[in-house]
Amino acid sequence: MLWERIKSRLERLPSGQQAVARFLLTRPREAAFLTAAQLGEQVGVSESTVIRFAVSLGFPGFPELRNALQEALRDQLSALERLQLYQTMGEGTNLVQSVLRQDLQRGLSSLASLDDGPIEALAQALCEAPSVYLIGLRSARALVAYFGTYLSWFLPEVHSLEGDLFQEQAVSARRGSLFVGISFPRYTRQTVECLAFAHDQGLLTAAITDSHSSPLAEGADYVVTVPSSHISYIDSFVIPLGLLNALLLRVTDRLGPLASERLQRLEEVWAQAKIYQETVRRD
Known part of the structure; x- marks a missing residue:
């Protein structure tokens, strides 16, 4: 270093x-x-x-x-300092290529350090938990919404939590429930405190964050790490989204035939409700 x-x-x-x-x-x-x-x-x-x-x-x-x-x-760095840093570095002649290249390069450099073991363990814990509670605030709220949407297709109880009601929901959670916190630098204090509270209540906890030195990882029963990135003042979650996709796939693998049955039933419901707009080919 x-x-x-x-x-x-x-x-x-x-x-x-x-x-x-x-x-x-x-x-x-x-x-x-x-x-x-x-x-x-x-x-x-x-x-x-x-x-x-x-x-x-x-x-x-x-x-x-x-x-x-x-x-x-x-x-x-603060959001303002990141913006200042970005302005001094510039983005080159092609902004889209510059932004995507930064994430892709960081993703490729992190491949050697990524380990399937923690993903496999967390996938099993998600499948076995009677209820799953997700907490992620500010920019990480988008990751919670994405992850929770797909988990809800297969697991019976998936809850996305708001920070101000976290304690009440943790106290009333069923035994064996799993609380998953998602946070990356700069870590949101409330997410860290909420996961620590759940752990103190004797509930299972998992952290999806950037490293084992993250404050979110302290005391978590499961820790899955993946690097994030910053583009100017923006938190870029391209790489964490890839990890969440891998975790979702492991969940469906562990559910086996049940996952296929759920998807078949969902497709029937979506078709009846006309959830998706059919596309018409124009030759």
Whole structure:
């Protein structure tokens, strides 16, 4: 990690570069938006000293070090800081390609670290629970709506919770019910508190979040991790949606023939209610 790399070399650096290193360690958010010249001015060293510091850490130059710093900070930045970062980086000539490429590249880089084991365990817990309660607030509410919609096709009791009524629903939940919290940086405090409350009530809990160091993962019986992304001030959930799709497929696999029976019945109901608009081919 960047911070460990800086700390491990700190004492071996010349005094000017040590000053740059300490600035990055103590004021990383400010450093993430500075050029080499601006950083040198803040620290009281020359621009070339800043560049030599970046090279000493193994970077081709300062822009690459700043990119690494921005990536390390990205999950901690405020919405305004993310917008400012995005504006300084630019999006290139094709905005759509730039946005999609960022998510795809992060998704591909995370493939090696993804593990099917936690997904399999959570899928089994979802199928066995008498009731499933989903909690995710602010931008993560969209993930709860998506996940809950498809779960409700197959499981008898799926509830999407509002934060202000969470305690009442947790207290009245049946024994063995599973509470699933979904949150990514910046984590919503209420989601973390709600899942912790359910755990304290002796209920089963699961966290779908970005890492085991996430506050949502503390005390959860099941933890499924997947990286999220940020595009300017926007929380991008392309990769978490892919994980939810995999989890949904594992649920239907475990239900076996029952899943097919449910879908057949739903198709009959949808057809009778004319839920979906039929398309007419125009030759």
